[in-house]
Amino acid sequence: MEALKCLLPQTVVGIVIVSHSKQLALGVRELAAQMVQGQVPLAVAGGVDDALNPLGTDVMQVHQAIETVYSDAGVIVLMDMGSALMSAEMALEFLLPEQRNNIRLCEAPLVEGAVAAVVCAAAGGSIEQVLAEARGALAAKASQLGINVPTTQQPEHIEEPSEIYFKEEYTKEIHIAVSNRMGLHARPAAQFVATSSRFEAQIKVKNLTKNTGYVRADSINQVAMLGVRHGHELAISATGADADAAIAALQALVENNFGEGDTPLHESQIHATPDETFISTAAPTLRGIPASPGVAIAPSLRYAMAPLVRHQLPSVQSQQYYIDNPDREWEFLQKALSDAATEIEVLLSQTSTQIGDTEAAIFDAHLLFLNDPVILEALHHYIYVRHINAASAWQAVVEELTNQYRTHYDSYLRSRAADVIDVGQRVLRLLLGTAAAHLNLTEPSILIATDLTPSDTAQLDTSKVLGICTTAGSATSHTAIIARSLGIPAVVGVPEGILRVADGTIVALNGGTGNVWVEPSVDIITAIEAQRSAWQSSEQRAFRNAHKNAITTDGRRIVVYANIGGVADAKVAISMGAEGVGLLRTEFLYLERKTPPSEEEQLKVYQGITQVLESRPLIIRTFDIGGDKPVPYLNLPSENNPFLGWRGIRFCLDRTELFKTQLRAILRASAEGNIKVMFPMIATVGELKAAKAILLEVQQELQQKEIPFNDKIKVGIMIEVPSAVAIADQLAPIVDFFSIGTNDLSQYVMACDRTNPQVASLADALHPAVLRMVQQAVKAAHKAGIAVSLCGELGSDPIATPILIGLGLDDVSLNPQAIPRCKKAITQLSFIEAETIASEALKQESAAKVRELLRTFKYS
Template sequence: MKGIGASPGIAIGKVLVKKDPEIKIEKKSIENVDAEIKRLEEARKVSKEQINKLYEHTLKNIGEKEAKIFEAHSMILDDPEFFGQVEQKIKSEEVNAEFALNEVTNNFVQIFESMDNEYMKERAADIKDVSSRVIKQLLGIETTDLSRLEEEVIIIAEDLTPSDTAQMDKEKVLGFVTEIGGKTAHSAIMARTLEIPAVVGVEGITTSVKNGDILIFDGEEGNVIVNPEEKVIEEYKNKKEEYEKFRERLAELKGAKSETKDGFEVELVANIGTPKDVDGVIRNDGEGVGLYRTEFLYMDRDDLPTEDEQFEAYKEVAERLEGKPVVIRTLDIGGDKDLPYLELPEEMNPFLGYRAIRLCLDRTDIFKTQLRALLRASAYGNIKIMFPMISSIEELRQAKAILEEVKEELRSENVKFNEEIEVGMMIEIPAAAIMSDVFAKEVDFFSIGTNDLLQYTTAVDRGNRQISYLYNQFHPALLRLVKQVIDNGHKAGIWVGMCGEVAGDPKLIPILIGMGLDEFSMSPISILKARWIINNLSREEMKEMAEKVINLPTAEEVKKFIEENIKIEF
C-alpha cells in the first residue's frame, strides 16, 4: 500500500486499530429542560478539564505552537454563541442535549466547510473534535486511551485529531498510519515534532488490517506493508538499524562546516514560525533562520498583535541565535492564510489576489507597526528584513520607501536600530524571476520561494488533488528560473538563498550546489542530512550536472538523470 510520507523513520510492529465506537444519536423528547441543560453543562465541564490537561501536556512535552490547538478548543467550549444555540434548541424543541449539540454542530461545520478558505475549514475540524468529545461524555462512551498503552504498537486510524496525537505515549507508539490527511495536517505536524514516523492518505488501511497484525512502513517514502514475510521483516529491520546509525552519524556533524569536498561553503538555515521553533534550530545545529514566517503571530487570535508583542517575539529569536542571521519575512497573509478579524474580501483567485505585500502596501498602518517592531529588534541581533510576493519594481520601491519613513520616525524618537540592516525580497512570482537582474540592483539579497514559484510558473494549484501530478519540483522550467535568479543575483554582487521545499530535497540539493546557491533554508530536522549531502559533493562536478539537467525536456527525465548520475551513499 502507498501513502504520503508525513514524518521520517521506519516502523515495524503490531497494529492497534483505533476505531471509536459508533455514536448513535437518537432524538428524544424530554420533560425537564433545566436538568438537560445541567447535563450539558456537566459534560462541557469534564471536557474542559480534559482539554486543559491536554494543553498542559502538549505545552510541556511538545511545544507552544502545538498547544495552541487546545487553546482554540477551549475557546469553542466557552463560546456563548455556539452553546447558546444548543441550549436554545433544547428549550424550544424539548430535545435531548446530544441531539441538539449534534444538530448545531452540523450547521456550523457545513458553513465553515463551504468556505473557500483552508484556515476556516480547519476550524470546522476543531468544532467537530470538541463536539465529539462532549457528545461522548453525554453518552458515557469511552475511547482508546493512547496515553495508557500496554505494549508498543503502530496506530491505524481513519484520521487522528490533535487530541489523539497530543496524548500519545511516545515510548509505546512506534508510529501511525491514517486513511486521510496530508503533510500539513495537525497530526502530521505533531508527528514531525515528536519525531514519530507517520504515513497519511493510505486509502482503505482501516479495513485492510486488524488488531495484532504486523505492519511495516517507511515514513519518508510512504510505503506500507501488511503482514510481511519474514525476509521482508528482516530487510526492514536492517533498514531501520541503518537509519538509526545514520541519525547518529548525522549528530556527529554538529559544529562542522557546510561545505563541499572542494571548499564551496554555504549556509544551512531553518524555516520557523514561532520563537519556540528556535529550539529545533539549535538542536539541529542550524546556522541561522532563513525564513521566519511572521503570519503565525497574527493567527489564532481576535485582533492584530501590538508593536511590543511583535518586538518581543523578534527580539527573542535574534538574541537566542546569538548573532546568526535571522531573515524575517513581513506579513504574508492571504491566499490560503486568512485573518477573520481583518474581514478580507472574498476573491475568485485568492492566491493571485489581495495578499502579502499587496495588503501591506494598502494597509500601511499594519505594515508600519511590523516594520517598527522589526527595526527595534534589529538592535539585539542579526535581523534581515524580507518582502514577500513582489511582482514589480514599483512595489519594491514603495515598500523600501515606507521602511525609510519608519527608520526616520525611530531616529526622531532616539530609538536604536541597526542602520545597516539588510533588506531583501522573495522571488516567488515568475515576473520577479524574469526581472531579477533589475531587482538585484535594489536589494541586499534574494530568497527563492519555490513552492509558489512552481505553482505560478506551471499554473497548477498545489492544493488541487486532481492536478497534483502536474505540481513537480523537478520541472525544468522551475530549475531554469532558479538558475537565472542565482546568476543575476551574483552578477549584481548579492547573495541568493532559497526557502521553499526544494531547498531541503536530497535529490535537488546537489543541483542547487552546482548552480551556486548560497543559502539553503529548510525544516530544522532536515539540516544535518543536507550537510551530509553537501560534504560529500564536489562543486565543480555538480556545475556540470546542473548544466545538463536544465537542458532536459521533462521533469521525469530530470529526476531520472539525477538518480542515475548523482550517487550519495548514506
C-alpha cells in the first residue's frame, strides 16, 4: 500500500480522480498536475475494460489508484456521479481499518475540486484542509458570476514546509541564484545531492522561480524534478547541528557554478546549422528534431534490441511473487545494485577517454541513482512490507519514477526519463540474469530506433554508425549530447513510420535541419550529396588550421596530440588534425572480458593504430588498472581508498607476467611504428627503475628469440602524483619525456576523489596549487633536456590554452574533438603574452579567480 509514497514528500495528501470516462479522468489529472508541477501524487480510475462499452467504473481500479498514492498524509477521492461513488465506497472495503480512516470521499465538483485540492496539498495542507478547499472550489466561480452559494469553513493557515518540518532545531536558510549555463542538469544535480549527503542536517530545497514545494536535497530524482535552469533562484534550508556548514558548502558549490562555465547554452549551440546551403530544397520523407549536426547517407539498420530501447521496462509480471525471506531478496537486490555500479564505473571510464570528463559525468548521476535514499526506501517497503520479489519491486519503482519524468511539465526533465530507463534496464537485467545486449555492425549504417539510452550511445562505433534516427528523444537529452560529442549526425522525434523501414533501405538524414529521406530518388540523392559536400566544406573551414602546425604569433610551435582508447579513436584523431597520439589508454583492452588479453590480441591492436597513424608518434601507456577502473577477473581487493591503493605501476610491478605480456606486445609493435612507452602512477625513483628493469628483461628475451623490435624505444612517465613532482629533478635524467596527467594530479594535490561528486569540484586543474605543480615539473624536465607534455582534461579546455603555453609545455594531448579549437587558440596568441597570463594565474588564490583572469583575456 505505502510503497510508492516514498517517491514523493510523505506529508503530501494524495488525490484520486474517479470517472466513468477514462479520457475525462486523465484530462482532469493533467489539468491538476499542471497547477502544482508534479508536487502532489495523483492517480485516476476511469472507464472499464470493455471495447464496446468503455464508460463505467471498476472497484479494483479505484482500489489500485488509492494504493498508488497512499501515504500517512491520507488520500482524497473525487468522483463524478452514480456508480463512481459506489465503486469508491466498495474500494474502501479492501483496505485495512487504519487505512480506511485515512481516506476521504469528497463530493466536490470533479474539475474545480481536483484543482483546489492539489494546490492545497502542494502547500502542505492536512487532509482536512485539502477536503475543505475542494468543497469550497465553486466559490470563486460563483463570485465571478454574481451567484451566492453557501461557503464551507476555510482551511487554517497552511505553514510553509520549513515551518512544519523544522520547529525545534536550529534552521538556516539561504536564497541563491543558479548561474551555470544549464542549471541543475545531471552533473550539477549529482554534485548538489552528494554535497547535501555529507551532512547530518536535514536539507531541503525548492525552486523559488518556479514556486515549487520543498524536496529532499539528498534525492537525485527530487532535486532534478525541480527543473532548475540558468537564472532560477533556489531556497536551500538546513536544520540540525551542522546546518551552517551544510549551507556554506552548498552556497560555495552554487557560486562556483558547479565547476562549469557561467555562459548560458544558446539555442544555436543545440541546433547548429553551419551553412545556409545546408538547408535542402529536396522535400524530406519525414521530419524530426535536429539533435546533432551533420549529413549521412547509408543503409538503415533497426536497433531491434527491445526491450532495451523502449520507454517501458520489460514486463516481469509472470515473475512477480510473494517472498518468504525478504532478507535474502534484499541481499539479491544489493548485489545487483553493486554489479550495476561496477558496470557504470567502467562505462564512465571509457566515455571519459572517448569524449571527455564533462560529458562522461552524465554517468555520475547514474551512479547516484543507485544510492538515492528515496528509491531505496520505496524498494525496502516493497520487499519487507509487501513481500514482493526484488525484480518486481525494482520495476515498479522505476516505472513510477519514469512516468513522473515523462509527464513533467518541463521538456528538459522529460528527456531525463531516458536516464532513469537506462539505469533501470541495467539493474533489471542483472536481477533477471540476462546477458547484456550489444550492437555489432558489420558495415556503415544509419541506426533507426525508438530511442537510445545514454549507455547505448556512448558505446557506438563511430566508424560504423554514420547517423542516428529515433522516434523519441530531444535535442537536450543526454543521448543527443553524447552523439554531438562523438560527431554522429542525429535526428530525434521522427514519426513512427520510420520504424517500419526494412533493414538495408537507403536512408539519408540532415542532423542540422531534422530532415530524413527514405529511399531518396536520384535527384534527391544529388541534392543531399551537395548538402554533405557543403557540410564537409563547412567542417573544413572550421578545421582549416587543424591539419596545420599550431604556431603562436611569435613563432613558437606547440605539438598537439590526441588521447585515444582504440583504433576507431585513432581514425577520428587524425581526421581532427592530431599530430600523433600522446596517450593510448590501454585499459580498454582489459575491460568487459573474463580473462586478460593475450600478447597477440594486444599486438594486433597496437599495429592497427600504427597503421592509421603512419609515421606519427604513438605513446602507449601501460595499463592503469585500479582506482576508477575495476577489473573483476584480476581479483583486485576491495580498498577503502582505491585511488591511493594498488593501482597503476604498483599493480604491474606485483603482477609481472601481465606486465611482461603487454610490454612484449608493445615492443613487437615498435618494430614497425613510431612507438614510445609510458609508465603510469610513478611515485618513486625505485618504481621507475624497477619498471625499466622489467622492460630491459623483456627486450633481452626478444633478442634471444630474434624477434624484431626498436631497441631505442623512448621511455617516459606520467607525472600525476605529487611525490613525482617533488622529485622530478631525480626522475627526469632517467627518462626520455614527461607527460603530466592533470586529472589525477588535481585530485592528489587537492586530496579529493575526482569521481566522488561530494568533493569532485575541488579537483580543479586550474587551481593555482595544481598549476604550480605543472610549472615545477616543466622546469625539471627542461633542465634535464627532455620534452614535457600534458595529457589531462585541462588540455581540452580552450580557456586554459594560454596558461599551458605560458608554463612552457612542449606539447599537449587531448580528446580528438577538442583539437581544432585548441590549435586555433594557439595560433591566436603569442608566447610572451601567454607567459604573462600564466604568471598572473600562479598568483591567484583559487581556481575561480584563475577563470576570472582568463575571461578577461581576449583572443585577437
